[in-house]
Amino acid sequence: MASAKNFDDLLAVAQAERALADAHLSLDLALFDQLLHKDYIIIQPGGAAENKAETLASFRKGARHWDKASVDQLDIRLYDGTAVVTGRWSACGRNGAASFDYQARFLSVWVREDGRWQNVAYQSTEMPAG
Numbered sequence: 121m122a123s124a125k126n127f128d129d130l131l132a133v134a135q136a137e138r139a140l141a142d143a144h145l146s147l148d149l150a151l152f153d154q155l156l157h158k159d160y161i162i163i164q165p166g167g168a169a170e171n172k173a174e175t176l177a178s179f180r181k182g183a184r185h186w187d188k189a190s191v192d193q194l195d196i197r198l199y200d201g202t203a204v205v206t207g208r209w210s211a212c213g214r215n216g217a218a219s220f221d222y223q224a225r226f227l228s229v230w231v232r233e234d235g236r237w238q239n240v241a242y243q244s245t246e247m248p249a250g
Contacts (some may be wrong), residue, residue, distance in 0.1 A: 133196050133203040133230050136237045144189035147179055157238035186213040203230040209244055223247045
């Protein structure tokens with residue numbers, strides 16, 4: 121049986137994962153800064169790796185705009201201060217002159233540090249339309 125602490129951590133990680141998706145809609149850089157760990161790394165769809173500073177800089181440019189950004193189908197596994205999350209990411213909007221509308225499966229790793237959950241690693245794989 122899961123302990124109350126584990127249940128609280130599961131809820132906190134799910135809430136953090138959803139807050140990270142919501143931050144895309146408002147491009148809330150302060151929220152991104154709070155939710156992304158100092159060692160954050162994202163593997164982009166083309167294989168390029170971006171750290172936290174590069175990710176925040178790309179948002180500051182203002183070339184990207186999300187009309188929809190959400191996560192669901194979350195499966196969260198806890199391991200002594202680390203959470204491994206798999207789920208589905210759905211997004212649409214514009215990146216410069218190009219529009220995008222896609223769904224992806226993602227793997228997201230969170231660590232609890234200083235009493236809060238922060239995302240330390242993220243990678244997604246686009247799913248075929250349909």
